[in-house]
Amino acid sequence: xxHSIFKSIIGVNFSNTFQSTGKxxxxxxxxxxxxxxxxxxxxxxxYNQTDCISAFAKEELKVLVDVPNGDLKACANNDxxxxxxxxxxxxxxxxxxxxxxxxxxxxxxxxxxxxxPDLVNALKNIKSAIAAKGLTTKVTVPFNYAIMGxxxxxxxxxxxxxxxNIIIDVCSILKADNSVFMVNMYxxxxxxxxxxxxxxDYCLFTAGExxxxxxxxxxxxxxxxxxxxxxxxxxxNNGYGSLPIVIGEAGWPTGPSATYSTATKANARxxxxxxxxxCISGNGTPRNRSVRIPCFIFEMFDEDKKPTExxxxxxxxxxYGYDSQSKxxxxxxxxxx
Numbered sequence: 160x161x162h163s164i165f166k167s168i169i170g171v172n173f174s175n176t177f178q179s180t181g182k183x184x185x186x187x188x189x190x191x192x193x194x195x196x197x198x199x200x201x202x203x204x205x206y207n208q209t210d211c212i213s214a215f216a217k218e219e220l221k222v223l224v225d226v227p228n229g230d231l232k233a234c235a236n237n238d239x240x241x242x243x244x245x246x247x248x249x250x251x252x253x254x255x256x257x258x259x260x261x262x263x264x265x266x267x268x269x270x271x272x273x274x275x276p277d278l279v280n281a282l283k284n285i286k287s288a289i290a291a292k293g294l295t296t297k298v299t300v301p302f303n304y305a306i307m308g309x310x311x312x313x314x315x316x317x318x319x320x321x322x323x324n325i326i327i328d329v330c331s332i333l334k335a336d337n338s339v340f341m342v343n344m345y346x347x348x349x350x351x352x353x354x355x356x357x358x359x360d361y362c363l364f365t366a367g368e369x370x371x372x373x374x375x376x377x378x379x380x381x382x383x384x385x386x387x388x389x390x391x392x393x394x395x396n397n398g399y400g401s402l403p404i405v406i407g408e409a410g411w412p413t414g415p416s417a418t419y420s421t422a423t424k425a426n427a428r429x430x431x432x433x434x435x436x437x438c439i440s441g442n443g444t445p446r447n448r449s450v451r452i453p454c455f456i457f458e459m460f461d462e463d464k465k466p467t468e469x470x471x472x473x474x475x476x477x478x479y480g481y482d483s484q485s486k487x488x489x490x491x492x493x494x495x496x
Contacts, residue, residue, distance in 0.1 A: 168439045170200035170223075170455040171478070172408055173211070177462035184460055184483040186214035192483060193459060194218040202407065202455045204263060206248050216255040223455075224248065225260040225301070226285065228274045234261075234284050235277035242288045249289060249296045259296055260407070261285055264303035264343065266322050269468075279328045286336060297338040300329050301407040304344050307389060312374040313446070316389030317396065330399040339453075340399070342390060343408035346382045346430070351419065351470070357382060359421055364433035377445040383409075383434065384444040391446055403453075409434060410457035412472040413486060422472045424486060431456060431478070 171193060175183045184192075189211070193201060201215055206224040215222050226234060226245060233241040249256055261282045265274040278300065286298050304310075306326055308319040318326050333340060346362035360366040364381045372379040379385040387404065394400050411430040412422040434454065443450040461477035479485055 167197075167199040168451050168453050169198060169435050170202055170453070171196070171198045172202045172204075172455050172458040173460070174204045174458060174462065175460065176204065177465035177474075178460065178481045179463055182463070182482055184479075184481075186211040188483055189459065190214040190218045190220065192479065194220060196478075200455075201459075202260070206245055206259065209248065209251075212248070212252050212255060216252060220255075222252070222256050223258045223260055224256055225263055226281070228262050228265050228270070231262055231265060231274050231277040231281040234281035236280075237284050242284060245285060246288045246292050246294070249294055250292055253294055253296070256296060258299060258338070259285065259289075260299055260301050260341065263301055265300065266306055266325065267303050268305060275322070275325055278325060279332070282329060282332050286332060298336055299333060299338050299341045299405070301341045301343060302326070304342055304386065304390075306342070307393065310386060310389035312372065313377070313379065313385050313388040313392060314374050316392035318393050323397075327397055327399075330394070330397070330402060333402060334399060338402075339405045340390075340394065340402040341405045341407040343457075344383065344386050344406055345409065346386075347411050347421070347472075349382060349386075350421065351472075359426075363426060363429045364437060365429065374445075379445060381437075383437065387444050387452070388446040391444075406438075406452060406454040408457040409454055410476050412475040413477075414475040415471055419470065419472050422475065427486075 173189060200221040202223040203211065204225045205227055212222055230241055249259060262274060262278055265278050282298060282300065289296050306319055306322055307316065309315050309317045330340065350357045350359055350362045358366065358370045361370045362382050366380055372385060390404060391400065394402055411427040413424045413427045414422050416423045438452040438454045441449055441451050458476050460479050460483060461475055461481040463474050463481045465474045467473050
């Protein structure tokens with residue numbers, strides 16, 4: 160599952176949308192800092208920040224760009240202005256952009272079904288425009304993990320019934336495109352919402368045997384593998400078990416620890432290091448042995464103006480602060496990216 164479009168297994172998410180005015184990391188500095196980590200692939204949340212794409216290209220980084228949810232309706236209606244703008248960027252940076260993400264968690268319940276009706280047609284129209292231009296850019300959709308209706312135990316993995324038809328239609332397009340199924344997974348959020356049922360060590364890849372989960376003949380030593388395999392089961396039960404799974408976002412916040420006791424630099428270091436080691440190891444998961452798992456760490460920089468409806472931890476996911484200063488916890492694992 161080391162999909163050929165990726166130059167490396169571990170990538171990083173980059174966004175400066177919610178950094179303070181005057182404190183945003185410049186495109187050139189961000190590109191340099193990302194390259195210095197050893198990361199070779201960057202995932203963005205828009206397609207029109209060409210200053211960033213250009214800076215990343217100069218550092219020989221691959222870039223995954225994104226069609227924001229707000230553009231899905233226009234794309235679904237085949238609005239030529241929007242479609243042409245997207246394809247122009249893909250054409251101008253054809254050697255830099257191997258894949259475009261369509262939407263960002265567009266089926267999230269918090270959107271109140273605003274984007275679900277347009278997702279499939281938007282994906283189809285963007286892919287058609289890419290093909291018409293003679294480009295080889297792949298398409299995918301970064302789903303949030305709540306597309307799962309059931310994920311425990313992993314053998315019972317299934318999609319949310321209300322979203323299933325859309326997900327299957329997307330899978331059909333991805334399979335025809337020889338692309339990947341992308342999903343965002345956040346063990347921190349699972350632990351934070353169910354601390355008594357989901358032990359911290361099970362989320363940090365450090366669980367002892369008493370916290371392992373047994374599912375038939377399979378033993379799960381961490382929640383990441385359990386979540387991954389539940390999705391794999393759901394895909395397989397719907398005829399798409401061969402789609403490679405890519406983790407679009409995974410990370411751990413570093414604060415505010417006074418409010419969220421597990422949102423600490425120490426836990427972020429442990430989670431990110433163990434996640435990276437696990438993904439690149441080739442050990443795979445209990446149901447998917449001997450695979451390396453492409454994964455994009457969330458995220459490179461803090462965003463101090465990011466909305467905090469989900470929690471004030473939303474502003475603290477960065478490996479670096481919003482001012483591009485090191486948090487002084489990443490030096491150990493940064494060399495292994």
